[in-house]
Amino acid sequence: MSIKNKLQRLKPHLNTGTSSQEPRVSKPELTGVEIPFLDVWASENVTPYWVDDKYCLIREVRYPISFEHGNYAFQDFLTSVHAWNQSDYRHPLSSKGHKAEDLFFFDTETTGLGGGAGNSIFILGYAVVKGAEIVLKQHILPNPGAEVPLFKSFLENVDYTTLVTYNGKAFDWPQVKTRHVFVKEHVPKLPEFGHFDLYHASRRMWKHKLERTKLSIVEKDVLGVERQDDIPGFLAPMIYFDFVERKDPEGMLGILKHNEIDILSLITLYTHISFQLLNKDVNMSARETYEVGRWYASLGENAQAVESLSAIIDGSSEENILAKFILAKQYKREKKYTEATLLWEDIMEAEGKVDSKIVFESYIEAAKLLEHKVKDLEKALAYTKRAFMLIEGTEYAEKPRLLTDIHKRELRLQRKIGILT
Template sequence: MSIKNKLNRLKSHLGTDNCNKPAPIKKQEPSIEVPYKEDWEKDGVYPFYFEDSYCLVREKEYSLDQMHGIYSFGQFAAAVEAWNSSSIRHPLSAAGHDPENIFFFDTETTGLGGGAGNSIFLLGQASLKGNKVKLKQHILPHPGAEIPLYKSFLGSIDYSTMVTYNGKAFDWPQVKTRHTLIREHVPKLPPFGHFDLYHAARRMWKHKLERIKLAAVEKDVLGIERKDDIPGFLAPMIYFDFVERKNPEGMLGIIKHNEIDILSLISLYTHLSFQILRLDDRQTPREVFEVGRWLSSLGESSEAKTAFNKISDGETQEALEARFALAFEHKKHKNWAEAARLWKSIADRGSLKSKLISCIELAKIYEHRLKDIDQAMVYAEKALELYGETSGKEKEKTSIKEEELEKRLERLNRKSI
């Protein structure tokens, strides 16, 4: 046997197959000192290195059975499923999405103003993954570390829609502004659908809350009580102190504050969905009315009528307002007799403004639709009388003109001759 053949037979024993392969490169820990690294690690915070810099990242998981206020995190998936089973067209509809397609997003910044002078020092996000809710927070250790911050954040988001609280006006424009300054070094911002819950909360609960801050909605609507929470307005001062001293003690409080904000978005989206889809057994008559008004403004007349009908019996304020609104829904569909019946009940019992408008609408219906001039005159005269009782400020709100009421009455008088 030749020497060459002998060597070939011995290759497996000699290890010569690997002789031409490059030796594996050992991944070296970047030689960047992270101040108080051990303290950070105790709270589940670790460094994310990129090139010659780093940001800090905190990750946490929650069971779907865990309650946050009056809802468990698992009920968010039920809300998405309910949207997918509904035909209602709504700005908050998750129809066409899986729960995993949606992420909840909030930031902490060095100020409340816009522009390049305001920096984001914490980007927080949460989403449902399998049987867990996973939270991830990206922390800016100092102002020069925005590239790793956005590299870390953008490498973590693969979703179709985000949920924020006033994020359309503040959080996301801030992200865009800061991203513009470093866009050559980090991935592009992906396009997202956007559910902004601030406007929804304002529409639903402005009748009971003086301010529609998330903390107020948490306490008075969702049953969430914060303990030892750091107020958001202190966040910039705490962050600047952290940048100077590096000690994470104060920052850990801000991170916890941001965590609760994000988790509250999950409960709030669930609650709003159940309210709009009328799946909340605890829904108050006022909330039913506000849902009806919202659906009506979106052209969902059938759903709006269902909501108004539910609370239209009786003499409560909500019942009277529901009948008043229901009359307009019947007017849209040219159900003149039913609209007139409802407005008649308001003309005698409603608020001064609703009485006035009801009488005007009745005068129109009797003149142009039911061809009853005598009844039209009765309500036109009553409308003019009510207008005289209305204060100046209320008159400005209605856009009703006295001369128009007088012209209507004059025209009806000529027709009656």
């Protein structure tokens, strides 16, 4: 059913607060509390979880490890974890020391995007590897008074060794902590765990080509995930409030499917990023290779940075030039001064074709090495003079201290050569 048709079916109920169909109920023998539409829930693999006379609902879906979601099968995730464990690559997203079963792919649905106590979580969803399957569970809040069974069921039955989220550090888990405060005397404590947040990784890797890095956009443009008749996330609060009022699960089932795809996409995304970070993605673009190398360089992982960047320094494209620039800095750190200078000189030859700031900095960096390490003073002076000429018209021209430093270097080199006394 299309989104438009779903909203049309919801519209009369949102206006009148009534249902065209009488709710079907079931009376649990032990509680005497009726669960509306229990047979509909049961047909969707949803069962109740009771704490005294209150309940939440738990949906469970299982996928074979061979199932394909986007460009990868879930068994490729197992391959990525194995590859991390066999590799010497060090990275914050490395699962080295973990089994695939240790990673806990987690996502929530909430009544709003803001923080604070007024925002409630109505779905806690996660997926884990169990044997030859991906087991996905979603804990559902049937009404605002059922947070104790919601959190109790969630916290009692999962292993949180390492959380994998999309912006979970900034949003999902802080929301869990906020809501947990209200029920902490009745449910288990929140666990300690590692956390892989793939949102920041996606921004680093693909912000150059994506207008936004929402998960749905990354899914479509990077992972090859195509959603069918998906309910947009921004409609979730409205549909949930309608469900609380009318109890009919029709709209909620759409939100559960939306959340399910989000969680499955986290598995595919972690797999894809891992393959790129491990240089195992044969389809990786030059720009992605550059971003991987730059990321490792920022972490001080020089060997991995050099390995990635060296693969794309041949050529004169923007990516080639950028890779040369970062690689030259890596060589400088490793005291490979000749190699660093040669790369900076390659960048100088691209003057007029690439960002003038990179060319300017290459002249400056090369001049420093030529003066202090290579001891080629005349070439150092020539590069210093050229840098001074290039600075005009750039943002660097507004930095008096930089201008002073260049002028001092020029005078010092002239004195060393004997031009000045």
